[in-house]
Amino acid sequence: MTLQDKSVIITGAGSGLGAAAAVSIARQGGKLTLVDMNADGLKATESAVKEAAPQAEVLLVTADVTDEKQVQDYVDQHVKAYGAIDGFFNNAGIEGKQNLTEDFTNAEFQKVIAVNLTGVFLGMEKVLKVMGEQGHGAIVNTASVGGIRGVGNQSGYAAAKHGVVGLTRNSAIEYGQKGVVINAIAPGAIMTPMVEGSLRQMGGDNWEEVGKEFVQPNPMKRFGKPEEVGALVAFLLSNEAGFINGTVIPIDGGQHIKY
Numbered sequence: 001m002t003l004q005d006k007s008v009i010i011t012g013a014g015s016g017l018g019a020a021a022a023v024s025i026a027r028q029g030g031k032l033t034l035v036d037m038n039a040d041g042l043k044a045t046e047s048a049v050k051e052a053a054p055q056a057e058v059l060l061v062t063a064d065v066t067d068e069k070q071v072q073d074y075v076d077q078h079v080k081a082y083g084a085i086d087g088f089f090n091n092a093g094i095e096g097k098q099n100l101t102e103d104f105t106n107a108e109f110q111k112v113i114a115v116n117l118t119g120v121f122l123g124m125e126k127v128l129k130v131m132g133e134q135g136h137g138a139i140v141n142t143a144s145v146g147g148i149r150g151v152g153n154q155s156g157y158a159a160a161k162h163g164v165v166g167l168t169r170n171s172a173i174e175y176g177q178k179g180v181v182i183n184a185i186a187p188g189a190i191m192t193p194m195v196e197g198s199l200r201q202m203g204g205d206n207w208e209e210v211g212k213e214f215v216q217p218n219p220m221k222r223f224g225k226p227e228e229v230g231a232l233v234a235f236l237l238s239n240e241a242g243f244i245n246g247t248v249i250p251i252d253g254g255q256h257i258k259y
């Protein structure tokens with residue numbers, strides 16, 4: 001129980017990696033505030049958490065991470081419920097429409113940046129104020145292999161995720177001395193609704209076949225599982241990872257090291 005009595009905020013908790021991390025953290029004894037725009041998704045995650053860890057305390061907050069007031073509200077609700085913020089999985093994100101840069105459109109670019117970069121910044125801004133004052137805490141930002149490598153057809157996503165890596169490194173230097181560690185994860189293709197949506201953009205109804213082709217360059221020739229990412233996040237938020245700071249950890253079966 002490496003997160004016994006630690007309280008953790010998770011954004012994008014209504015699906016995929018956020019939901020899997022909620023289960024992993026609750027299994028380790030953590031108390032949760034689950035944040036998402038999708039209220040039904042939050043309820044489904046709460047059920048999964050209670051099934052895995054019936055004793056877990058769970059607070060649900062429906063919020064849009066691009067709205068500064070709503071970000072402050074989820075932070076305030078968490079502090080009111082639990083008294084401190086021990087961990088923050090800053091994870092909500094969207095993929096956006098795939099397109100060449102010349103066809104990407106300013107509107108789509110702004111939309112992806114708003115969620116994947118500004119939303120991450122706003123969360124860090126409000127949470128770090130609390131963590132800095134309390135003198136401890138751990139943040140895990142969700143970047144992507146698209147934040148450390150070129151992927152193609154994803155201008156907004158790549159710009160945002162490279163930005164998340166920059167925010168992580170910048171703030172890790174500022175807050176290490178206050179007892180707060182800040183890291184990012186860089187997942188490869190993990191089978192969540194987002195990746196299914198991405199494969200559908202490429203292959204339509206044939207998306208499962210496209211998926212099999214998609215994983216061939218991967219050293220492990222498979223998609224990652226959300227629970228594999230959840231376990232990494234739970235570790236990074238625990239005291240066991242207390243001297244890991246400012247790092248970007250790929251979790252992609254080793255694909256990022258291939259030339």
Ligand code: NAD
Pocket residue numbers: 011012013014015016017018035036037038041063064065066091092093094095115119142143144145186187188189190191192193194195
């Ligand atoms: P997902 O679509 O399954 O879940 C994302 C969740 O974020 C959804 O519940 C959605 O409602 C929520 N969300 C979206 N916009 C929001 C907003 N403005 N405010 C609040 N909530 C919002 O996707 P996922 O695969 O679990 O992705 C989670 C994170 O992981 C994202 O940042 C994504 O970019 C990143 N990521 C995923 C993969 C992958 O392969 N699945 C790889 C690399 C990075």
